[in-house]
Amino acid sequence: MIPRPVLSSHLSGSYELTTGATVSGDLVDAVRLALPGLDPRPGDTGEIDVRRDPALGAEAYRLTVGSRGVEIVAGGRAGAFYAAQTLHQLLPAASYRHTGRASWPVPGVRVEDAPRFPWRGLHLDVARHFFPKREVLRLIDLMALHKLNRLHLHLVDDQGWRVESRAYPLLHEVSSHRPRTAVHPHGEPAAYDEVPHGGYYTLDDLAEIGAYARARCVTVVPEIDVPGHASAILAAYPTFGATGEPYEVLDRWGISPAILSPLPPTVEFLTTIFDEVIGALGETPYVHIGGDEVVLDHWAASPEITAYQESLGLATANELQAWFLRRLADALAERGARTVVWDEAFVSGGLRQDTVVMPWRGMGVGRRAAAAGHDVVATPVFPLYFDYAETSSPDEPQAIADAITVADVAAFVPAPEEWTDEERARVLGAQAQLWTERVPDARTADYKLWPRACALAEVAWSGAAQDGFDGRLAEHLGRLDALGVEYRPLAGPHPWQRRRPHRASPVPVTELMARIEAMTHDPESTRPSVS
Structure with a gap:
């Protein structure tokens, strides 16, 4: 089992x-x-x-x-x-x-x-590539089979907005689609498919997803990622930006300088969006507000924003970002939801004490958050980013980097023994992330998620992989076969799952991890442009 x-x-x-x-x-x-x-x-x-x-x-x-x-x-x-x-x-x-x-x-x-951890999660990025409602419901069924109980939906990014807004309809009318998508491998000259891509969930869809998940003991955690990653939002409503200049929904990957303004109209706009999302999902104990990879240059260059920062008694743009995120967290608390953030928001400081931190840049920053009294969900790039290749073989489909194997996931310990008892008690659990820059459809998602998510399920339920995991996994794959899951075979990809010959090899994971570790000690640094 x-x-x-x-x-x-x-x-x-x-x-x-x-x-x-x-x-x-x-x-x-x-x-x-x-x-x-x-x-x-x-x-x-x-x-x-x-x-x-x-x-x-x-x-x-x-x-x-x-x-x-x-x-x-x-x-x-x-x-x-x-x-x-x-x-x-x-x-x-x-x-x-x-x-x-x-x-x-x-x-x-x-x-x-009984489970070791209360948070056993999967993250699905539906902003970079949209996954229709039927695929989300199917993923919930597969999560339930594995006793995974948190579905983190990344609903907005530079490349798309994915939920209906009746208060701000241009979000789904304009921001939910882009004219083309970057398809070049990392490090190669830009190339595009020239094919429009888009989609969004109606509020009725979101209500159905929430009810379907609750029936199967899965909690949906919606993410509205702010104040960065804002190109799609500003394509519809540029007045909520730091500069007021027009934007387009981004058709490439990497970090954008697009950023929301921290001024009161933006806070009012976002709280209205929160009301719509929470109202549709129903019981929503957690809302993720991102806080990652924020480029603050436009705030620092704006006399209006700088004056507002000074009126609040704040010395730097980083302090203003912390104030902005805390203001949103207060609004969510008034609506009965705990705020979740990526670890950059913790490094910037000023979080509400009940804010949950996801340390994607490594368990070192996760330990710092736990020591500061924040609950933590372990989400480190290695080994819980499932958009990474599963081996270094040239046969593997295109990926951001290589390699994170099933064995790597199975060896992960969400609450390390070297942490103090108080720090380990702050670990709510673990969650794997599937970013979809290079995951265009459900077949590719199946390949990336399974069977690595089987190892995640074991680790998140038990605290560590138990004896006989490899043998039990080999038997378990028969269940996935019966359910029609197009997982990656343990021996390597099927011929139709292999990399196309012209695609370049991804960046070695060791190189990326060294850069990410250095970033966790610099509050003004952002994610390396590896996506």
Whole structure:
């Protein structure tokens, strides 16, 4: 099973689970979502009996399979859902296919399980390349199978805005598409496909995504990345920029100097957007506001912004950025949501104490954030950026750099032993990032995410990969086959997944990591232009 349960022991006997088997007791709906085809019998004794035990954690469960049926005891709805996912993994891989088969043998077993971390996440960048709603719902299903429970949607960047706004309709009318896309490998002269690209989620789409995710115990974390990465926003509403000059939705990668103004009208604009996004998603305990890779030159050059900075008693543009992000975090707190930021925002200082920090530039800056009393979600480039190639082979599809392997992910420890107990207690969990500059479609996303996300699921659930992971992964791939996931085979890509011959090799990951590590000690530095 992946992730491996905390305790699992074999029992004598087995049970034949049939389509239409009865399920009764508490939390029946959660079990039926993980095991479709069950017949609910509220109040009766079913072949699968589900009970709630408040003494267990909300995501904890006990699962017992014997000759007379299945018993699930769970601390809450999530625990019952994860117990049913474990039960499903006890069935043959063919049980994930829609074949019409009526019964499956379940071995006798007793499982006691609970996650090590509450945040077990995947990030999907839908700004660089848009992924239709159907692909987001499918990803939620795959996350649920692996007990991953946070879907971080990167909804805006220089290259596109991806959600309807009824208050500011030019955002989805203008900012959601670009006329062409850069397709050249890193380090080569610019080339473009000359094909328009775009798309956005309506607020109704967002509401559906939120409800679909909640039913499967996944929390959607929307990201509105500010104040940098603003080309798409300013293409629609240049008055919210630091200069007022017109912009276009960016058609290339890398860092843009486009930046929002920190003045009150911009704060009002963004809080209106937050209201729309939170209102559509429903329960939204976290909102990510970015704060990364901000080029502050236009703020420093603006007399109006400089005067505003001085009126606030702030000495530098970096302090103004910290003030701006804190003002947005205060607005989100008033709306019942905790703010999440990338680590540059922490380095700039001034964050609300309840702000969650994602240290993409490495666990060193993550430790500094934890020591400062911030909760941390481990998101380091190495080994949790899944847009990187999986080996250094020239056969690998185009990537930003190489290489991050399944073994690299499996070896990751989100809360390192050398940290103090207080620092380790601040680690909420781990999250892998899929940036999509070079991920144009769902087939490529499948290849990049799986099976590395299987290793992430194990690490985030257990705290570290457990014994026998390689063997369990090899067996688990049969489930992904049955579900139609076009993952990267362990032996290397299929012929149709290989790199096109003219594409250049990516930058070695060791070179990039050295540059990124140096950046974490300079609050005014930005991400190297490697994307």
